[in-house]
Amino acid sequence: MALSRALLSIILFWLILFSGALSASQNATAQPGIINTLPGGATHVHLNQGIYYFEAFSKVSLHQIQQLPDNQWQFHPNSSLFLGTSQSYIWIKITLQSMPDAPPEWIMTLDWPLVKSIDWYHYRESTQTLISSGQFNDWQMPPDAPDEFPFAIPLVLDSDTATLLYLRILPSEKALLPVTLWPAESFSDHQLQRNWYLGLFYGVLFAMFGYNLSLFIFLRHKTFAAYCFYVAGMAAYTLIMNGAGIAWFWSDYPILLEYAYRLLVPLGFFAALMFIRQFLQLKHRGTFLNRSSQIAGYLWLAMILLTPVIPTSVLIPLIDGFGLINCLFAISVSGYLWFKGDKSAKYLTLSWFVLVVSTVILILGLNNVIPYVIELHYLQNVGVTIEVLLLSMALAERFNREREMRSEAQDVALQMSNEAAKAKESEMAAQERLLGIERRVKEEL
Numbered sequence: 001m002a003l004s005r006a007l008l009s010i011i012l013f014w015l016i017l018f019s020g021a022l023s024a025s026q027n028a029t030a031q032p033g034i035i036n037t038l039p040g041g042a043t044h045v046h047l048n049q050g051i052y053y054f055e056a057f058s059k060v061s062l063h064q065i066q067q068l069p070d071n072q073w074q075f076h077p078n079s080s081l082f083l084g085t086s087q088s089y090i091w092i093k094i095t096l097q098s099m100p101d102a103p104p105e106w107i108m109t110l111d112w113p114l115v116k117s118i119d120w121y122h123y124r125e126s127t128q129t130l131i132s133s134g135q136f137n138d139w140q141m142p143p144d145a146p147d148e149f150p151f152a153i154p155l156v157l158d159s160d161t162a163t164l165l166y167l168r169i170l171p172s173e174k175a176l177l178p179v180t181l182w183p184a185e186s187f188s189d190h191q192l193q194r195n196w197y198l199g200l201f202y203g204v205l206f207a208m209f210g211y212n213l214s215l216f217i218f219l220r221h222k223t224f225a226a227y228c229f230y231v232a233g234m235a236a237y238t239l240i241m242n243g244a245g246i247a248w249f250w251s252d253y254p255i256l257l258e259y260a261y262r263l264l265v266p267l268g269f270f271a272a273l274m275f276i277r278q279f280l281q282l283k284h285r286g287t288f289l290n291r292s293s294q295i296a297g298y299l300w301l302a303m304i305l306l307t308p309v310i311p312t313s314v315l316i317p318l319i320d321g322f323g324l325i326n327c328l329f330a331i332s333v334s335g336y337l338w339f340k341g342d343k344s345a346k347y348l349t350l351s352w353f354v355l356v357v358s359t360v361i362l363i364l365g366l367n368n369v370i371p372y373v374i375e376l377h378y379l380q381n382v383g384v385t386i387e388v389l390l391l392s393m394a395l396a397e398r399f400n401r402e403r404e405m406r407s408e409a410q411d412v413a414l415q416m417s418n419e420a421a422k423a424k425e426s427e428m429a430a431q432e433r434l435l436g437i438e439r440r441v442k443e444e445l
Helices: 002-026 062-066 184-219 222-241 244-250 254-258 260-280 287-305 312-339 343-366 374-444
Strands: 036-038 051-056 074-076 080-082 089-098 105-110 115-124 129-137 152-156 163-171 176-183
Touching: 062 163, 089 176, 105 163, 105 184, 115 152, 115 254, 129 152, 176 184, 176 374, 184 222, 184 374, 222 244, 222 260, 222 374, 244 254, 254 260, 260 287, 260 312, 260 343, 260 374, 287 312, 312 343, 343 374
Parallel strands: 036 089
Antiparallel strands: 051 074, 051 089, 080 176, 089 163, 105 152, 105 176, 115 129, 115 163
């Protein structure tokens, strides 16, 4: 009962926090005309002056959008726009102007890969001319795109007058649009750092997967197999969420990308749950922990199997809400078992705490509770890296402890066997003495 009340209190706290964050981001009112000025000397810029957006339920043209009155546009105070599970077309209007000391050539990146199509129009209002335009359709990157990762748009900005950038976006699942602008001269450095970081990240995951897979092959310990399943699930999830999968593997399979979030998030949570059940041996920890973890596993499987038939507007909030509860459940259970003296639960608690904290910080940034910066986009991957390393340490500690327990059991068994042998020898000696006495008595008679 104490564990249930503590878990319920934590869940209510986080639900209140996130509901407040969402309401704060949705209560922005229309603002007068603003201009996002891009300074010189900056390596990247976030649109902290804000953007305007309009949700259209049909594919209207640029001319129709330009005729909209100002009161039809909604103002958003910074460069990260979150509109939940909207499946309609979203138009974004951004007013841009570079400072005299700033370079004219910039690259705009939309650091959210779950967008099915983007049409962009760069327009000079003073001369009523279209400077440039382009399209990304079904996650296909054109050959002349500045980046293989989704999505990068080249822009040439004026320092003497402001220009308008219109974006028509069709999300595939979640409408989340963090925007960053890079000077063209520093964008290549960003690409190099990003690729180096992602190579290191997936190198760690691959090393941990291969090492523990070899241990499973030689030792046949189910916990190592559960760990490998979890690492593989997290790798697939992060490949989708950071755009690396689209850039390197899956750009030619839009049907997979259409359901990416709805499939891979439940799969990742299911893999994590199976690892926790196996690692903490929840089926031997009492009825509550065993049954609750079983029910959670069945629910995640049901979400995976029913993904094609459940509407996105229903399934994604269900995944997000149940995922939050699942994380808090894992931390609460492992913390409880740690408190009860389980040394393995200590590593699991610390690893999940790091991952949950990094994810919460990312979500707070995307929902404008804290300032959004591009570094937050990779924070969750850092949390995953620390988590898999800590879990690998936990497996090593668990295996060594079990080996020591087996060794101690063998020593005890050997000691008992020796004592039994000595007792048997003493018994045989006593029997021999009795037989000797009996022989002497017979001889005397």
